[in-house]
Amino acid sequence: MFQRDYFMRMIEQMSVVVGQVMGLRRERKQEEALLVIDELLDREFRLNAKLIRSLSDRDLIAMMTRSGIVETANVYAIARLLKEEGDLNEELGRPERSFPSRLKALHLFIRLALLDAPAVLKTPTEEADELLARLGEYELPVETKQLILEWHEAERRYDLAENVLYELMEDSVLTKEDADEFYRRLLLLPDEWLEAGGLPRDEIIDGQKRLHV
Structure with a gap:
């Protein structure tokens, strides 16, 4: 009370x-x-x-x-x-x-x-x-991007999480192995979650393939 x-x-x-x-x-x-x-x-x-x-x-x-x-x-x-x-x-x-x-x-x-x-x-x-x-006009600090990535994934906004993931790879903070682990986590989720989160299963598989080209 x-x-x-x-x-x-x-x-x-x-x-x-x-x-x-x-x-x-x-x-x-x-x-x-x-x-x-x-x-x-x-x-x-x-x-x-x-x-x-x-x-x-x-x-x-x-x-x-x-x-x-x-x-x-x-x-x-x-x-x-x-x-x-x-x-x-x-x-x-x-x-x-x-x-x-x-x-x-x-x-x-x-x-x-x-x-x-x-x-x-x-x-x-x-x-x-x-x-x-x-804050969209600013380049955000790496630690902020990492927090945003965690947040988007927790909120099931997987397409936005993927965008931040690639930003962090461009910043040389995350590696292809980190990205592959991200995709592996998503592949364990139900198709309806992935569809609603803007990143269907086939796009996740395509993303994984691009990592190893």
Whole structure:
């Protein structure tokens, strides 16, 4: 009961804060909106934006884990605030601040999706998809691509996973053996999963053959 009450309180609080930030954005008061985000981070989590930027997504997840259970509502709140911070800094013409905020938010939302965390304002996957679209013009770090590959495969978006797989091969991070193992995993899955995931069995077999040409 306590966890459910806390989760509902976080949903309500995030709705209020996001509404407040959006209102300030409409009034072109982005700097004030950034202060609102900093104040909430400090009040709820004793974390300021500077500290969050210095911690990895793994560190943040670890900080929000109690007795082996990830406090997903807290992680979601931090990720959503980072996402809002990224949007505000973009509007202020600060891509050097917008990019890292969005990238860290993307990592956190993907990790929440991999944990099958419940939705707060949106599902983690919906949030991550939006961020990925906004980051589309950038060359993403290798570790981000690796996380995206794991996420797409877990979400059964096998065609998208294959695209990232080949990007990582071009980056000389993954090998033909890694790609072959990816295809082998998929061949163990039902045909309906593969069809729905955009990578039918015959295309997987063709992909395997191309690896050995």
